[in-house]
Amino acid sequence: xxxxxxxxxxxxxxxxxxxxxGVRIGIGDDAAVTDAGGGWQVLTTDMLVEGVHFDRGLISPxxxxxxxxxxxxxxxxxxxxxxxxxxxxLAVPAEIEAAWVIELYGGMRxxxxxxxxxxxxxxxxxxxxxxxxxxxxGEVAPGHAVTRSGARPGDLVVVTGxxxxxxxxxxxxxxxxxxxxxxxxxxxxxxxxxxxxxPVARVGEGETLRQAGVTSxxxxxxxxxxxxxxxxxxxxxxxxxxxPKIPVSAALGPAAQLLGxxxxxxxxxxxxxxxxxxTIDVTDLDRARRDLDQRFxxxxxxxxxxxxxxxxxxxxxxxxxxxxxxxxxxxxxx
Amino acid sequence: xxxxxxxxxxxxxxxxxxxxxGVRIGIGDDAAVTDAGGGWQVLTTDMLVEGVHFDRGLISPxxxxxxxxxxxxxxxxxxxxxxxxxxxxLAVPAEIEAAWVIELYGGMRxxxxxxxxxxxxxxxxxxxxxxxxxxxxGEVAPGHAVTRSGARPGDLVVVTGxxxxxxxxxxxxxxxxxxxxxxxxxxxxxxxxxxxxxPVARVGEGETLRQAGVTSxxxxxxxxxxxxxxxxxxxxxxxxxxxPKIPVSAALGPAAQLLGxxxxxxxxxxxxxxxxxxTIDVTDLDRARRDLDQRFxxxxxxxxxxxxxxxxxxxxxxxxxxxxxxxxxxxxxx
Numbered sequence: 001x002x003x004x005x006x007x008x009x010x011x012x013x014x015x016x017x018x019x020x021x022g023v024r025i026g027i028g029d030d031a032a033v034t035d036a037g038g039g040w041q042v043l044t045t046d047m048l049v050e051g052v053h054f055d056r057g058l059i060s061p062x063x064x065x066x067x068x069x070x071x072x073x074x075x076x077x078x079x080x081x082x083x084x085x086x087x088x089x090l091a092v093p094a095e096i097e098a099a100w101v102i103e104l105y106g107g108m109r110x111x112x113x114x115x116x117x118x119x120x121x122x123x124x125x126x127x128x129x130x131x132x133x134x135x136x137x138g139e140v141a142p143g144h145a146v147t148r149s150g151a152r153p154g155d156l157v158v159v160t161g162x163x164x165x166x167x168x169x170x171x172x173x174x175x176x177x178x179x180x181x182x183x184x185x186x187x188x189x190x191x192x193x194x195x196x197x198x199p200v201a202r203v204g205e206g207e208t209l210r211q212a213g214v215t216s217x218x219x220x221x222x223x224x225x226x227x228x229x230x231x232x233x234x235x236x237x238x239x240x241x242x243x244p245k246i247p248v249s250a251a252l253g254p255a256a257q258l259l260g261x262x263x264x265x266x267x268x269x270x271x272x273x274x275x276x277x278x279t280i281d282v283t284d285l286d287r288a289r290r291d292l293d294q295r296f297x298x299x300x301x302x303x304x305x306x307x308x309x310x311x312x313x314x315x316x317x318x319x320x321x322x323x324x325x326x327x328x329x330x331x332x333x334x
Numbered sequence: 335x336x337x338x339x340x341x342x343x344x345x346x347x348x349x350x351x352x353x354x355x356g357v358r359i360g361i362g363d364d365a366a367v368t369d370a371g372g373g374w375q376v377l378t379t380d381m382l383v384e385g386v387h388f389d390r391g392l393i394s395p396x397x398x399x400x401x402x403x404x405x406x407x408x409x410x411x412x413x414x415x416x417x418x419x420x421x422x423x424l425a426v427p428a429e430i431e432a433a434w435v436i437e438l439y440g441g442m443r444x445x446x447x448x449x450x451x452x453x454x455x456x457x458x459x460x461x462x463x464x465x466x467x468x469x470x471x472g473e474v475a476p477g478h479a480v481t482r483s484g485a486r487p488g489d490l491v492v493v494t495g496x497x498x499x500x501x502x503x504x505x506x507x508x509x510x511x512x513x514x515x516x517x518x519x520x521x522x523x524x525x526x527x528x529x530x531x532x533p534v535a536r537v538g539e540g541e542t543l544r545q546a547g548v549t550s551x552x553x554x555x556x557x558x559x560x561x562x563x564x565x566x567x568x569x570x571x572x573x574x575x576x577x578p579k580i581p582v583s584a585a586l587g588p589a590a591q592l593l594g595x596x597x598x599x600x601x602x603x604x605x606x607x608x609x610x611x612x613t614i615d616v617t618d619l620d621r622a623r624r625d626l627d628q629r630f631x632x633x634x635x636x637x638x639x640x641x642x643x644x645x646x647x648x649x650x651x652x653x654x655x656x657x658x659x660x661x662x663x664x665x666x667x668x
Contacts, residue, residue, distance in 0.1 A: 049461040
């Protein structure tokens with residue numbers, strides 16, 4: 001493929017362009033929004049491919065099933081919507097046992113129960129590698145969906161929770177066993193691996209942030225640097241990020257030492273955090289922060305500001321450098 | 335895998351069992367039906383895997399894209415619903431050119447335009463083989479969805495159009511070139527290959543059959559014998575099929591001779607016909623037949639009758655034999 005993922009998506013958008021009755025928000029946001037009955041429905045889909053998104057030897061079928069639901073629920077959450085229904089298509093190699101598949105669906109079921117949606121359909125197939133494709137249908141009150149495109153210069157850039165743990169878990173799970181054997185059973189080791197295998201979708205948090213007045217929102221799946229660049233592109237703005245303010249996962253400290261990694265780099269481009277990235281007027285920040293803390297015990301951190309154009313990182317000494325939108329590209333080798 | 339596809343689906347249904355508010359029809363029919371706004375929405379998903387459902391060398395990306403939409407629209411049609419929105423997830427190997435992917439989406443777009451739905455979202459990924467997973471959301475007036483489970487003893491079994499052409503196209507496309515070189519450019523050769531590469535979904539026909547009073551309906555994707563057994567299982571009934579009445583595609587004659595195939599066998603178990611299979615009270619048959627013919631020029635053929643239990647085939651001499659539910663199993667080698 002001679003195009004990057006973002007270039008290909010842009011080309012596909014051109015093929016699919018045009019206004020369509022009933023489509024409120026089309027391709028390019030976390031989820032599409034369409035009319036349904038008298039309300040608005042939110043539609044999103046995500047595919048997990050063995051060898052690209054997961055390694056069957058490193059994640060249990062139960063966690064994998066749950067994760068396939070959660071990553072879609074996270075996209076629904078990023079629109080400030082509520083998940084309602086899921087469909088799951090599955091392709092499995094001949095050698096996979098039925099018990100593995102049933103455990104996978106057990107994990108999907110558990111995640112659906114946790115986030116109050118129902119798995120209502122699917123499709124099972126044969127393939128050389130496991131492929132899981134999940135679609136989630138959500139709902140949102142008319143006019144209440146929060147897109148990526150509402151950020152305005154002067155808005156603060158905020159993120160929920162902390163970043164980089166899943167990226168650390170990925171590095172840890174791929175490191176040579178002899179190097180990390182002891183680490184896997186430490187609290188921080190478990191935390192990093194869990195961040196990767198058992199992500200959490202911020203559904204209530206997304207709705208709370210909408211109520212608090214965020215101007216744009218998306219979920220962080222491909223790393224802060226890349227996803228922020230997408231939000232800025234959609235909004236036609238730029239951003240200035242204070243690197244020291246980025247809430248780097250505390251569990252990354254020991255892992256970084258062991259593996260020679262840079263925690264800040266993992267927080268910027270590790271991917272799979274499934275935290276929410278949003279922009280908000282400075283006058284709304286306190287309320288948003290207080291509500292998130294009181295309702296969910298989740299921290300909201302302001303990490304920068306929306307500017308007219310450009311993506312700039314500012315370090316502890318005040319030195320500016322371009323914030324490279326590097327992160328997870330599904331078309332690049334991991 | 336030690337289970338057949340149907341056994342695995344049954345196991346998955348047990349994992350996912352339970353009444354859920356808002357879910358009108360869950361797993362096990364052509365599509366799920368859920369509440370949405372004040373109406374009913376219909377949800378279905380189908381995955382096409384390279385090497386299992388298609389061979390990249392034997393179908394153009396445009397046809398493949400269109401087909402990935404049409405097979406889902408067919409499931410919506412089988413509920414007597416109308417398609418509205420589609421989501422498409424795609425995984426492609428590294429060596430695939432962007433032009434191929436863009437052609438694929440062009441085909442999806444063309445099919446969406448033809449069936450009046452909008453492609454509103456998706457996901458692009460890397461994989462070893464091409465995998466296309468499409469979800470279609472449709473709508474139906476509350477109470478108007480036609481399921482597989484309403485067939486009653488005494489109802490006639492009917493099918494739209496003719497059967498077996500796609501199976502013949504499959505056989506033709508896989509035969510040794512030296513054997514079929516001349517056949518590929520004959521009218522019947524083209525017809526068979528087109529049936530496989532460019533299936534048609536019976537959307538208007540499904541709605542017309544509902545209006546005419548069909549008691550159950552499904553689309554024929556895995557072959558008449560297998561799909562009828564599924565309809566009977568869902569309805570808790572059996573069926574008696576008159577083999578000479580089955581509308582075998584006329585184009586199969588010359589192909590059968592050339593390749594030594596049995597046209598009736600292809601009609602029973604070739605799969606991918608995407609015609610509608612339905613059951614109807616004998617008093618409603620004439621109207622259904624007339625309406626389908628007048629509105630769409632499509633033939634409706636009664637091929638048998640619903641009985642209390644068992645699946646029986648009756649040949650031209652009146653001899654009975656069990657109708658083996660053989661057909662396309664995604665877990666069996668093709």
